[in-house]
Amino acid sequence: MKLMDGPYILAALCNGVMYGGGFKINPDSQVNDGLLELVYVQTMPMHKILAVLYKFFAGNHEDLEELDNVICDEVVYASKDGSPMILNCDEEVYQLSTFTCQVRKHAYKRII
Incomplete structure (x- = not known):
């Protein structure tokens, strides 16, 4: 599946609830379900x-018309011309120039 061409103001790949110290990018996530x-x-x-940032901090961003999200088990980012992309x-x-990410189902075990 190829995503819509950018530019984007935000693109985040998550398997947990929080991103970047407070953004609730994926509020319903489970870290061990194998999904990104x-x-x-x-x-x-x-x-x-500013209003959009507030929605992301609160985890209430699902209704944004500018937002798209995809649930998947693997993501490959690749630049069109082979030049390096800046990733965090x-x-x-x-x-x-290429970045691949996947999560294994039930690979994370929490010990309390």
Whole structure:
């Protein structure tokens, strides 16, 4: 499946609820279900961005018309021309022309 061409103001790949220290990108997620949620938001006028950020912090962003999301088990990002893309993964910045991500079902075990 190929996604709509960008640009995006936000593109996040998650298997947990929180992203970036407070954004509830994927409020209904289960970290061990083997599924990823790709969330992306198309560009929008500056005057709407603050309200959109608030919705993401609250986890109430499902009704945004600029938002699209895809549930999947693997994602491959690839630049069209082979040039490096800037990616952030767990607060580390990478420059890669291709990035692949997948989550294994029930691989995470929580011990309390």
